[in-house]
Amino acid sequence: MEPRTTPQVGGMGHSMKRKEDPRLIRGKGNFVDDIQLPGMLYLDIVRSPFAHAKIKSINAERALKVPGVLAVITGETLAKYNLHWMPTLMSDTQMVLPTEKVMYQAQEVAGVIATDRYAAADGVEAVEVDYDPLPVVVDPFKALEPGAPVLRTDKKDKKDNRIFHWEVGDKAGTDRAFAAADVVVKQDLYIPRIHVSSIETCGCIADFDRVEGKLTVYMTTQAPHAIRTVFALVAGHVGLSEEKIRIVSPDIGGGFGGKVPVYPGYVIAVAASVVLGKPVKWIEDRMENLQADSFARDYHIKAELAAKKDGTMTALRIKTLADHGYADAAANPSKFPAGLFSICTGSYDFKNAFAEVDGVYTNKPPGGIAYRCSFRVTEAVHTIERMTDVLAQELKTDPAELRLKNFIPAEKFPYKSALGWSYDSGNYSAALKKAMEMIGYDALRKEQAERRKRGELMGIGISSFTEIVGAGPSKHFDILGIKMFDSCEIRIHPTGKAIARFGTKSQGQGHETTYAQIVAEELGIPAAHVEVEEGDTDTAPYGLGTYASRSTPVAGAAGAMAARKIRDKAKKIAAHLLEVSEDDLVWEPGKFSVKGAPQRAKTIQEIAFAAYTNHPQGMEAGLEAVSYYDPPNLTFPFGSYICAVDIDRGTGEVKIRRFVAVDDCGNIINPMIVDGQIHGGLTMGLAPALFEEISYDENGNIQGGSFMDYLLPTAMETPSWETDKTVTPSPHHPLGAKGVGESATVGAPPAIVNAVVDALSHLGVRHIDIPITPEKVWRILKDKGVAE
Ligand code: CDP
Numbered sequence: 029m030e031p032r033t034t035p036q037v038g039g040m041g042h043s044m045k046r047k048e049d050p051r052l053i054r055g056k057g058n059f060v061d062d063i064q065l066p067g068m069l070y071l072d073i074v075r076s077p078f079a080h081a082k083i084k085s086i087n088a089e090r091a092l093k094v095p096g097v098l099a100v101i102t103g104e105t106l107a108k109y110n111l112h113w114m115p116t117l118m119s120d121t122q123m124v125l126p127t128e129k130v131m132y133q134a135q136e137v138a139g140v141i142a143t144d145r146y147a148a149a150d151g152v153e154a155v156e157v158d159y160d161p162l163p164v165v166v167d168p169f170k171a172l173e174p175g176a177p178v179l180r181t182d183k184k185d186k187k188d189n190r191i192f193h194w195e196v197g198d199k200a201g202t203d204r205a206f207a208a209a210d211v212v213v214k215q216d217l218y219i220p221r222i223h224v225s226s227i228e229t230c231g232c233i234a235d236f237d238r239v240e241g242k243l244t245v246y247m248t249t250q251a252p253h254a255i256r257t258v259f260a261l262v263a264g265h266v267g268l269s270e271e272k273i274r275i276v277s278p279d280i281g282g283g284f285g286g287k288v289p290v291y292p293g294y295v296i297a298v299a300a301s302v303v304l305g306k307p308v309k310w311i312e313d314r315m316e317n318l319q320a321d322s323f324a325r326d327y328h329i330k331a332e333l334a335a336k337k338d339g340t341m342t343a344l345r346i347k348t349l350a351d352h353g354y355a356d357a358a359a360n361p362s363k364f365p366a367g368l369f370s371i372c373t374g375s376y377d378f379k380n381a382f383a384e385v386d387g388v389y390t391n392k393p394p395g396g397i398a399y400r401c402s403f404r405v406t407e408a409v410h411t412i413e414r415m416t417d418v419l420a421q422e423l424k425t426d427p428a429e430l431r432l433k434n435f436i437p438a439e440k441f442p443y444k445s446a447l448g449w450s451y452d453s454g455n456y457s458a459a460l461k462k463a464m465e466m467i468g469y470d471a472l473r474k475e476q477a478e479r480r481k482r483g484e485l486m487g488i489g490i491s492s493f494t495e496i497v498g499a500g501p502s503k504h505f506d507i508l509g510i511k512m513f514d515s516c517e518i519r520i521h522p523t524g525k526a527i528a529r530f531g532t533k534s535q536g537q538g539h540e541t542t543y544a545q546i547v548a549e550e551l552g553i554p555a556a557h558v559e560v561e562e563g564d565t566d567t568a569p570y571g572l573g574t575y576a577s578r579s580t581p582v583a584g585a586a587g588a589m590a591a592r593k594i595r596d597k598a599k600k601i602a603a604h605l606l607e608v609s610e611d612d613l614v615w616e617p618g619k620f621s622v623k624g625a626p627q628r629a630k631t632i633q634e635i636a637f638a639a640y641t642n643h644p645q646g647m648e649a650g651l652e653a654v655s656y657y658d659p660p661n662l663t664f665p666f667g668s669y670i671c672a673v674d675i676d677r678g679t680g681e682v683k684i685r686r687f688v689a690v691d692d693c694g695n696i697i698n699p700m701i702v703d704g705q706i707h708g709g710l711t712m713g714l715a716p717a718l719f720e721e722i723s724y725d726e727n728g729n730i731q732g733g734s735f736m737d738y739l740l741p742t743a744m745e746t747p748s749w750e751t752d753k754t755v756t757p758s759p760h761h762p763l764g765a766k767g768v769g770e771s772a773t774v775g776a777p778p779a780i781v782n783a784v785v786d787a788l789s790h791l792g793v794r795h796i797d798i799p800i801t802p803e804k805v806w807r808i809l810k811d812k813g814v815a816e
Contacts, residue, residue: 373446517568530560592762689706
């Protein structure tokens, strides 16, 4: 799309520099831990060394003698106010602090409040907890076996460890299609538990003002409004009423879904501040963040794909076990216990599909968050993109050819998928062909054949993913009953400058810039003159927040709609000023002019001034509008990625030689920001593909609980990403835009795995579970007798 505005105005399509960067790159950002309040106290948390144990006693005597320690808060303290349990966003329950037993290693056991952070840490060391270990359930398959210890003994009627069973699709039709298929391929896949590793860990300052009876919480939350409502609902009985609660999300150093849930630390800090009447700060350290915050993934998948001899895919059948730890603390929309996993038919024209997911309790930290992913889409895309390659291998077909044969054709959009989604728009073969051209696919295949003859291991992997973002239409999407609309309020000041407030909250995605560009696009007011505010529940309109790439599809659309309401009023004022009928006016970005007499015009700035100084009689003064946008559908961004790898036969190391990413997120607001989103997302896709995993030993001890063994890719491990795009606008979004933030995280891992498996396919390798560590590859090479 060619920009409609000048670079000075900076509407859509301009790579405007980020308005937030002068603040952030000079270290002048305002993060929770930067905030210092007079008389502030500090909270640190005692955590369990056991994965499952009875608490026989907690002795705080020694801790209370540590200089500076003022209080030790336990489950018993909170139980007096009935605040020791809280709801999760999936309507499960989770302990704030235990009164009877702990359910995972690193679980919060007590809070120590002190005058400084070091005293609080010393206090934590001095709290004595007597535990009586209980049998630990780590394996989700064993958790479902008859006779497995029932973990949630707090739930009176619970007789097993199953959380939910969910299924979608036509089971009988899919079974029939499998029975009639020429070819059926089956594969088990495990998508391991991983953790969000934002630069900033989680934290808050709870500040209860006893005089005003008002609680202000500065908090690393991606969803401030929803959190305010949850606080009001959970703590209403102790006098916290919603108008007396203010949640402020200041700058946030990365969220990626990990800052959506309510963690016990927040609640303990609030309780401490209410009781002590002082501000209380809690900032997690890195190991607490890795060990106790909500995890992502942990899906054990059995997938089957049916096809005709000629490669036409006919049916998909998937059975999944979802390990949720001790509580289902996912942040999915409530009707979707397995998130949007049903996007698993991907970019392909399946007539039949059936998927089922069982959620299971184990002795691990709770969660199931959408880590830079729209609720289980990463798991879905990984499955279908791997299965497509497994089928290609079975049929001895080129994986690009197989994809091109089975893609939903461009002319079939809007497309109703076998699992019920209505894809808005797409042109999958255009994206794949562009990626193939960029990487020189045919030449690479020839090179691969030659290298193979020389005993070298080179592979090429493709991922042609379909995403589903922008939750969501209120008919189907809510969190704890709150519908998933989002909002924008714009006020135009008399001199033609504006403030725009949104219900979302940026965590580094650049909303201050792109939202200003949306207002600039619609009203012609330069983006530099549009101040964007998010994250303060006292001022911003109510919205569900930023996660799952919903900002552009939902709040961005609200921005456009609010601006259009303002333009409608501006037109009336212009007609009054120019003494013509509204029908005689034409709009071009920034001004209304009279049809056939373009010199007779009023700029938006002149109109804004008139709205306060010379508005028509009978019209309300001012120029402002609010929009609560309920999207008619989700948006379905897509892309094709191609990765070329070389494998070292001596060490098993995978070297990414090239990685080409062609993305399509519809019309683009800021191409530079989108490129940045994709670069970051690709690196976050590389991470689980090759490095990251959190696992547990049989006693529930965490493996990978620090950056010593939870490996993040650094610049050294990250290849030089090559990005390009196609543009297929969303037909229902007011700006034709789709979300983009998570596309690359979702699309990259299968491209990398497919490349590695392709490099080893002639040795009979069909699948490798992520992370593909050098050790895993080296063992395969040794097994196959080709290790050097
Ligand atoms: O919800 P979140 O902000 O994480 O995701 P998003 O809506 O995908 O947007 C990520 C960033 O990319 C935001 O700054 C968007 O405004 C920008 N973007 C864009 O410029 N054009 C698009 N079509 C989509 C997103």
